[in-house]
Amino acid sequence: MxxxxxxxxxxxxxxxxxxxxxxxxxxxxxxxxxxxxxxxxxxxxxxxxxxxxxxxxxxxxxxxxxxxxxxxxxxxxxxASEEVITRLLPVLDDFERAFKAGGDNPSAESKGFGLIQHKLQHELTLKGLKPMISVGQPFDPDKHEAIAEVPAPDESKKGTVIDEVEKGYYLHEKIIRYAKVVVGK
Missing domain, CATH: 1.20.5 (Single alpha-helices involved in coiled-coils or other helix-helix interfaces)
Structure with a gap:
């Protein structure tokens, strides 16, 4: 103020x-x-x-x-396609068996089965399907289902997969079908 x-x-x-x-x-x-x-x-x-x-x-x-x-x-x-691919595996197995049944002298039908099997295998591979390599590998219960044991032909084959009855498959590193194998003892 x-x-x-x-x-x-x-x-x-x-x-x-x-x-x-x-x-x-x-x-x-x-x-x-x-x-x-x-x-x-x-x-x-x-x-x-x-x-x-x-x-x-x-x-x-x-x-x-x-x-x-x-x-x-x-x-x-x-x-997402796992269920469909899993259902196609028996069809793929049938094609493989039909192709092998043709033997060394395949007929035209056998060659046709081989082409169809190859195309189906190729398309499934593009979707991430990989066959499991089992024969000659050590038995792994996390990947293999042992359906039989046979005497091993030699000492080095003990505990290894001798034969594969049904092929196992991976879908993007995830096992979707275990291989059914014969193991040497």
């Missing part, structure tokens, strides 16, 4: 009389609210940290969900 604006009553009072009552009213107001304000700041800071923690956890959970669904979708696309 300028001197012109100062009320007349204040002009008549000595300066010391004016300052003391003003200081008395300022100090209690300034000191008392500081305690609740500091407590409020601590409370809000703790609440902020809690909300930030919840946000980070929720963000991480959502990120994990997104990655998991991508992975599951990729796996679903990869193995």
């Amino acid at each position: 300028t001197e012109k604006e100062m009320p007349v009553e204040l002009e008549n009072q000595p300066e010391q009389d004016i300052i003391e009552p003003v200081e008395k009213t300022i100090h209690p107001i300034a000191e008392e609210p500081n305690v609740p304000v500091e407590e409020e700041i601590k409370k809000l800071t703790a609440e902020l940290k809690e909300l930030q923690d919840k946000y980070l956890r929720l963000f991480a959970e959502f990120d994990n969900f997104r990655h998991r669904t991508k992975r599951e979708f990729a796996e679903l696309v990869k193995t």
Whole structure:
């Protein structure tokens, strides 16, 4: 305030009389609210940290969900045709047996079966089907189903697959049919 604006009553009072009552009213107001304000700041800071923690956890959970669904979708696309391919395996086996039955002097029909078998095998390979190589390999119960044991022709063939009765198959590194084998003992 300028001197012109100062009320007349204040002009008549000595300066010391004016300052003391003003200081008395300022100090209690300034000191008392500081305690609740500091407590409020601590409370809000703790609440902020809690909300930030919840946000980070929720963000991480959502990120994990997104990655998991991508992975599951990729796996679903990869193995969507598994049932159809599994049902076609006996047909593929029949074609292979028919082709082998033709012997050394194949007829026109046998050659036709061979072409059909080759095309079917090629298409299934494009879909991720791989035949399991078993003959001559050590017997592995995780890949092979032993249907018979025969005396091994020599000592090195003990515990190995001597013959394959039914071929095993992988579909994208997953076993969809175990090989049925004869094991040397």
